[in-house]
Amino acid sequence: MLLETIKKDFIQYKDQAEPGNFLALREAAFAEFEKLGFPTTKHEEWKYTNLKSITDKTFQSTCEIKSLVNELFNASIESKLTANFLVFVNGSLVNELSKIIEKDNSIVISSLANARKKHQDIFNQHFGKYAMVEGQAMNALNTALLSDGAFVFVPKGKTVVHPVVIFNISDASDLNVLAQPRNLIVVEEQSTLTIVETYYATGTNASLTNVVTETYAGKQAHVEHYKIQQQAGACYQNNFTQFFQEADTNINHVTLTLDGTLVRNNLHFYMNGENCNSLLYGLYVTDNNDLVDNHTRVDHAKPNCFSDEKYKGILKGHSTAVFNGKIMVHLDAQKTNAYQRNQNILLSDDATVNTKPQLEIFADDVKCTHGATVGELDEESMFYLRSRGIPEDVARKLLLTAYAVDIAEKIKIPELVELLEQKIDGKL
Amino acid sequence: MLEIKELKAEIEGKKILNGINLVVKPGEVHAVMGPNGAGKSTLSAVLAGRADYAVTGGEVSFNGKDLLDMTPEDRAREGVFLAFQYPVEIPGVSTTNFLKTAINEKRKYLGLEPMEATAFLKFMREKMELMEMDKALTSRSLNEGFSGGEKKRNEVFQMAMLEPKLTIMDETDSGLDIDALRLVSAGVNKLKDGERSFVVITHYQRLLDYIVPDFVHVLYKGRIVKSGDASLAKELEAKGYDWIKAEVEQDANA
Numbered sequence: 001m002l003l004e005t006i007k008k009d010f011i012q013y014k015d016q017a018e019p020g021n022f023l024a025l026r027e028a029a030f031a032e033f034e035k036l037g038f039p040t041t042k043h044e045e046w047k048y049t050n051l052k053s054i055t056d057k058t059f060q061s062t063c064e065i066k067s068l069v070n071e072l073f074n075a076s077i078e079s080k081l082t083a084n085f086l087v088f089v090n091g092s093l094v095n096e097l098s099k100i101i102e103k104d105n106s107i108v109i110s111s112l113a114n115a116r117k118k119h120q121d122i123f124n125q126h127f128g129k130y131a132m133v134e135g136q137a138m139n140a141l142n143t144a145l146l147s148d149g150a151f152v153f154v155p156k157g158k159t160v161v162h163p164v165v166i167f168n169i170s171d172a173s174d175l176n177v178l179a180q181p182r183n184l185i186v187v188e189e190q191s192t193l194t195i196v197e198t199y200y201a202t203g204t205n206a207s208l209t210n211v212v213t214e215t216y217a218g219k220q221a222h223v224e225h226y227k228i229q230q231q232a233g234a235c236y237q238n239n240f241t242q243f244f245q246e247a248d249t250n251i252n253h254v255t256l257t258l259d260g261t262l263v264r265n266n267l268h269f270y271m272n273g274e275n276c277n278s279l280l281y282g283l284y285v286t287d288n289n290d291l292v293d294n295h296t297r298v299d300h301a302k303p304n305c306f307s308d309e310k311y312k313g314i315l316k317g318h319s320t321a322v323f324n325g326k327i328m329v330h331l332d333a334q335k336t337n338a339y340q341r342n343q344n345i346l347l348s349d350d351a352t353v354n355t356k357p358q359l360e361i362f363a364d365d366v367k368c369t370h371g372a373t374v375g376e377l378d379e380e381s382m383f384y385l386r387s388r389g390i391p392e393d394v395a396r397k398l399l400l401t402a403y404a405v406d407i408a409e410k411i412k413i414p415e416l417v418e419l420l421e422q423k424i425d426g427k428l
Numbered sequence: 429m430l431e432i433k434e435l436k437a438e439i440e441g442k443k444i445l446n447g448i449n450l451v452v453k454p455g456e457v458h459a460v461m462g463p464n465g466a467g468k469s470t471l472s473a474v475l476a477g478r479a480d481y482a483v484t485g486g487e488v489s490f491n492g493k494d495l496l497d498m499t500p501e502d503r504a505r506e507g508v509f510l511a512f513q514y515p516v517e518i519p520g521v522s523t524t525n526f527l528k529t530a531i532n533e534k535r536k537y538l539g540l541e542p543m544e545a546t547a548f549l550k551f552m553r554e555k556m557e558l559m560e561m562d563k564a565l566t567s568r569s570l571n572e573g574f575s576g577g578e579k580k581r582n583e584v585f586q587m588a589m590l591e592p593k594l595t596i597m598d599e600t601d602s603g604l605d606i607d608a609l610r611l612v613s614a615g616v617n618k619l620k621d622g623e624r625s626f627v628v629i630t631h632y633q634r635l636l637d638y639i640v641p642d643f644v645h646v647l648y649k650g651r652i653v654k655s656g657d658a659s660l661a662k663e664l665e666a667k668g669y670d671w672i673k674a675e676v677e678q679d680a681n682a
């Protein structure tokens with residue numbers, strides 16, 4: 001049972017830990033986790049996503065690398081980018097594969113463990129301040145037992161020229177592995193950063209990734225954040241991403257889920273100043289008995305902010321998709337513009353979608369729209385293409401690719417989009 | 429080329445085509461006219477192979493082959509082209525990619541090698557010039573955000589690209605201003621080569637001033653109730669459809 005492993009892990013961790021502030025934080029988080037336990041389908045937020053198949057297993061936290069992760073890395077589309085790379089295997093940094101090309105020394109791109117020692121002030125100012133532990137069992141667990149992760153600090157007025165790729169590999173070639181990466185990204189005033197967060201897996205055993213990413217965007221900052229999930233095999237992932245936005249910030253986020261047995265994404269935006277833009281785009285292509293669950297939450301806490309959300313799914317086999325999009329418009333968040341759409345195409349009678357918009361609006365002068373669709377490919381479009389001599393299967397593929405690429409193209413790295421389009425094409 | 433015998437079709441149990449007979453020979457232009465709801469679009473849809481309609485009787489042969497037995501894509505690749513009354517918008521599929529796919533699928537069907545990228549682009553450029561197509565239109569997603577007139581012109585452009593043997597135009601003239609109407613008609617006339625045939629469905633005689641038909645048929649209540657030459661269209665323009673309706677009712681009562 002997972003719970004027992006985790007308790008053992010925490011006792012072991014405590015015995016080895018250096019005393020100090022951080023231990024206290026972890027102890028508090030662990031207490032919160034123990035109080036809450038793993039989420040069950042009795043929780044409203046976990047109604048359709050049953051973790052039992054995970055919590056019944058045992059997983060080991062290990063930093064031993066058993067397989068040829070180099071090959072996996074080099075074969076990946078992300079590794080083709082001109083970028084800064086932080087590569088983690090089972091939550092631990094792999095120095096040989098990590099490479100920083102950023103020349104500006106005031107910009108920090110390193111492991112979180114390093115940052116905790118060398119950039120204590122920034123770490124203490126931001127760590128654990130945005131991704132809440134209270135009531136969030138999986139966040140609490142991550143905070144208590146986090147391994148390592150990425151740390152990016154962009155000081156005021158700087159642009160990080162090349163993307164930072166946070167490359168995660170679960171190596172389950174020897175046993176069931178548990179990784180709890182933790183990323184902290186601090187983009188100060190008027191700065192610009194692009195993050196590519198990516199997940200792969202290798203090995204025939206199961207892997208569980210419980211990752212938390214906190215991003216702070218200072219005034220007028222611009223953050224591009226792309227998450228690409230393609231963990232093939234018996235892979236489970238719980239991914240919590242929290243953005244905290246000061247005034248006049250722009251955040252463009254894209255999640256592409258192309259593989260994974262069970263993927264739960266929690267994507268939260270908190271707009272703490274006026275004139276923020278938050279863009280949330282997602283694409284999931286599911287097959288077999290896989291389950292992909294996207295829970296998003298946008299907190300319009302201040303007036304004059306804009307959010308646009310579009311999630312699209314293509315479901316095959318016996319797969320299940322869950323979408324829950326919460327938009328909270330706080331009392332004084334007048335002139336809010338918030339849009340949300342969730343579209344699903346079912347390619348199989350055995351696939352299931354549970355979609356739910358959740359608008360909670362406490363201000364009166366707001367513009368909010370939402371819509372969800374579940375259906376098949378548009379018949380009119382199919383007939384149109386076929387009437388031009390394009391066979392049914394080719395026509396279907398053309399339409400599905402077009403549907404999916406609409407989301408992939410929200411990624412502003414053309415080389416990456418092109419490679420991803422090929423990947424997506426292969427899945428359809 | 430096309431031989432329709434006693435064609436009957438219905439949708440949701442509603443009888444719409446009640447025994448159509450029509451023979452189109454190579455190089456001929458036939459106009460099919462008739463009041464709203466007569467079954468003109470249904471006829472074109474049944475010929476193109478839309479699945480919503482159930483064919484309940486009759487037969488259609490196209491160059492000796494059973495047309496009704498073929499999938500929509502095979503009909504197209506055999507040389508049937510339907511210019512839609514309401515072309516659909518397909519976001520994310522570029523006109524260029526769409527046409528390249530369509531042309532190469534047809535070539536594959538006919539046992540030909542695919543057209544190479546450069547040859548295709550050259551061919552497309554030629555047809556764009558011929559049809560006076562705006563470059564901006566073909567670089568966009570298929571019909572996305574096109575005006576009504578632009579969509580119709582795109583239909584004719586696609587026809588030029590696919591070089592069908594038989595073109596069925598379903599009210600391609602409706603919603604066109606006079607300039608667009610001229611362009612569309614000129615496009616069609618440029619493709620006439622004495623071999624290609626056209627079935628031009630229209631509500632108004634106006635289009636037939638530009639595309640002069642060899643035969644004019646009046647469709648009413650799912651039947652061709654009158655046929656004649658181009659002068660029949662002029663007569664309909666002058667007198668409307670009421671006298672035809674009256675004639676049909678009279679025949680029915682007799």
Ligand SMILES: Nc1ncnc2c1ncn2[C@@H]1O[C@H](COP(=O)(O)OP(=O)(O)O)[C@@H](O)[C@H]1O
Pocket residue numbers: 439440442444462463464465466467468469470471480
């Ligand atoms: N999808 C449909 N479902 C039910 N009735 C239809 C459908 N399509 C056409 N019809 C009916 O069939 C008749 C003929 O329609 P149509 O072929 O579109 O006529 P036309 O093109 O001559 O105006 C009309 O009465 C119309 O209401």
Ligand SMILES: [Mg+2]
Pocket residue numbers: 468469470513599
């Ligand atoms: Mg019609």
